[in-house]
Amino acid sequence: MATQALKRAELHRMVTAEHTCPYGLKALDLLKREGFEVDDHLLRNREEIDAFKARHHVDTTPQVFVDGRRIGGYDDLISFLGGTPKDKNTVSYTPVIALFSIAALMALAASWAAFGAALTVQAAEWFIAMAMCLLALQKLKDVEGFSTMFLNYDLLAQRWVRYATLYPFAEALAGLLMIAGIWMWLSIPLALFIGGIGAISVFKAVYIDKKELKCACVGGDSNVPLGFVSLTENLMMVGMAIWMVVKLAA
Structure with missing residues (x-):
């Protein structure tokens, strides 16, 4: 150069x-x-x-x-020097990648500490539950900012605005209960409810209405586009709840 x-x-x-x-x-x-x-x-x-x-x-x-x-x-x-300065408005999946990577490593570490093996079914369950908690934490850093962005697409929040404020608390509670393995009567319907409504809302906004919005999944200051990431977050909660129902029935 x-x-x-x-x-x-x-x-x-x-x-x-x-x-x-x-x-x-x-x-x-x-x-x-x-x-x-x-x-x-x-x-x-x-x-x-x-x-x-x-x-x-x-x-x-x-x-x-x-x-x-x-x-x-x-x-x-x-x-x-031939580089490109960082643009704060540039779309970036880095926060999402970092969050899910840390959740996975935490789950593997917890599984190793508890069972002496990293790759266990419990590790997979903890990964989803811990990811829910970390996602909730990102939203709780700025609840007002999150709720404003969330109102752009969530169907229930648009009808009942307070739901946008309650959502991150509900997500955190469901994740914590799933990590602890207690109060399944609350964590399962809670995850099904918020995950189901969220998945429907994202699918409608992105794939039916073709809206180009930012995803509120990692907080109100996110530059992640609404779509696959948020849909995955919600389907992950629904899938975890269904899996727990199957476990209880077995």
Whole structure:
């Protein structure tokens, strides 16, 4: 890459008694990893920061200079080095992948601790129950934000608005009861109810009405599109409830 030949860079970043700019640290780390020798200039107080901004006609720090030319801030540095800055509005399945991966690992670890074996039927049951709890946790971080997004497509919530607020609590309760293996008389119908209505609502919104909406399954700040993920979450709850009924009947 052509920029790799430019081995010296100048970085101006804010480091005061009250605040160390995280993007300044990121810029410093990125420059070093790319092989640059960095002249690291620390802006220690408000007077130095304001004077630097006025001198270079910029509104923010950090600022990077390479070969005497101002590159800009952290995102500009990423672009200069041939990368693509992260767009907060970009669709991402990373939160969902991370959540289900952690749920799976927790279930396997719990199974190993309880039975001395990771791959058990109980591990599969715990995976679904723990995933429900983690999904509920994401919603409970911002119940108001979740409920607003949920109202875009859930059929019951659109008729009874309070249901959008109650949903994450119900999901968490069902998951916890399934992990504990108690009060099946409550956890089974609860999972069937919220999972069934959720699945129907998502299917109608996405596959019948063809709406392009964001999924509220991992919280109100999610950039995951409504569709497969949310449908899987709801069918997972329904499937778990049916499985528990079969177990009880056996």
